[in-house]
Amino acid sequence: MRLVFVENRGKTVFWSAVAQHLAADGHGVGWIVQNPTYRPNGAPGDVFDLGFPKAADLVAAPIPEAVSTDRGRQYFGAGSRHYTFYRGRIADALDSLRPDAVIGEPTLMHELLTIAECRKRSIPYLHPAMTRYPGGRFNILDGDTQIPVAGSDDTWPAARLSDLASAISEARSLPSYMAKPPAMAARMRQLRRVEAQARTTLGWLRGDRFNTPSPARKITLQRALKENLAAWTALARMPDGAGPIILYPLQMQPEANIDVWGRPYSNQVALVRQLLAALPQNGRIAIKANPKSKYEVSPEILALARETDRVILLPLNRSMNDAQAVSTGVVTVSGTVGFEAVFGRGRCLSLRHPVLEYHLPEFHAHSPEDAVARLLTDPQAGRGSPARGADLLAQLVSDSFEGTINEPTYDPNCLSPANLARVTAAFGQVLDTLPLKAVA
Incomplete structure (x- = not known):
């Protein structure tokens, strides 16, 4: 098959290694590159450089649905006048490279536009992403959705599923992204991050003004975050008094998990207002900040807490267990708390977890209003057990593959020969299920 990879900054190094293995297996390889600083030098295949728009290329036009939550426009001040240029260039790239499948993420502006262009042409867009549970496995998802294209159909013994389900229920097993590395590994990771940040700045200097904020913008955003967290602390309190309390844990933004998978609930302030309106007058919303808070701790969420005492900002040092103990139930868009x-x-209902909607609908809500109503009237809504968790794990294992998808900056072991072999084998298995749909 003809495979095209979409450049995704530091992760491109990982995909270059995977591409070499796939090429050795007989697949054709190509690349779509938005930021030339991350051009996959030495990797197999032709590279289509999208280039940067000139002043004449920047035109006013309606914002495509694909980039309705683009972080560049929403947080970095990139505007929207470049979308028409990139849509055209991505169309040219697909027409030139003629892929049977495209491999990439649904995170950055050019990736989201590529997914839309692939969808027009019925070209599969494969998004590999690590599972939250169980650890050490990944899905290959369909475009900008959370729906697997295909799975491994692996099965685990009932005892293994039961043991892990019990560990998750007792917080003895956490997702890999929550694990803290040893001190030496953390120090090495920080050094690699400094190098990666320098490379990102170089990309901005070379012309990437659409996915990358300027250094000045980045400093301004970090200063604002610090000020907003201080304001949160000044407003923070624990609930008191009677009445139902719905807990809403803020999801970090920008992050594809909420910005893309969470649509149409990506505006978390608007969502909190919906939840509040669905509650009786004595009901309140308690908001827990994300432990890795970013720009979702916004002036708008602070203003809402000042506007009404029915919105409670919980102290930053309170754990999820503390927050759940004082609430009637939790509503999340696509957070891990839902799993x-x-x-x-x-106890939680999720708005945008397809695996729950399709396989465990009693943990899914069709709307914020539905979530509130069920949490208040049905004592069993969103309430699980290790046995239910074991059933979910069996589905998650079947839908996923063993292996690690990551950026070497954060996990150099992703480039180990054993891991590359596992990832390549998984792609081989999925590609065998796809029809040839090359662009004519």
Whole structure:
């Protein structure tokens, strides 16, 4: 098959290594590159450089649905006048490279536009992403959705599923992204991050003004975050008094998990207002900040807490267990807390978890209003057990593959020969299920 990879900054190094293995297996390889600083030098295949728009290329036009939550426009001041240029260049790239499948992420502006162009042409866009549970596995998802294109059909013994389900329910097993590395590994990671940030700045200097904020903008955003967290601390309190309390854990933004998978609930302030309107007058919303807070801790969420005492900002040092203990139930868009409820850890309804909607609908809500109503009237809504969790794990294992998808900056072991072999084998298995749909 003809495969095209979409450049994704530091992760391109990982995909270059995977591409070499796939090429050795007989697949053709190509690349779509938005930021030339991350051009996959030495990797197999032709490279289509999208280039940067000139002043005459920047035109006013309606914002495409694909980039309705683009972080560049929403947080970095990139505007929208470049979308028409990139749509055209991506179309040219697909027509030139003629892929049977495209491999990439649904994170950056050019990736989201590529997904839309692939969809027009019925070209599969494969998005590999690590699972939250169980650890050490990944899905190959369909475009900008959370729906697997295909799975491994692996099965685990019932005892293994039960043991892990119990560990998750008791918080003895956490997703890999929550694990803290040893001190030496953390120090090495920080050094690699400094190098990666320098490369990102170089990309901005070379012309990437659409996915990358300027150094000045970045400093301004970090200063604003610090000020907003201080304001949060000044407003923070624990709930008191009677009445139902819905817990809403803020999801970090920018992040594809909420910005893309969470649509149409990516505006978390608007979502909190919907939840509040669905509650009786004595009901309140308690908001828990993300432990890795970014720009979702916004002036708008602070203003809402000042506007009404029915919105409670919980102290930053309170754990999820503390927050759940004072709430009637939790509503999340696409947060991990929604999966954990299936295992009996807390009580939660999710708005945008397809695996729950399709396989465990009692943990899914069709709307914010539906979530509130069910949490208040049905004592069993969103309430799981280790046994239910074991059933979910069986599905997650079947839908996923063993291996690690990551950026070497954060996990150099992703480039180990054993891991590359596992990832390549998984792609081989999925590609065998796809029809040839090359662009004519």
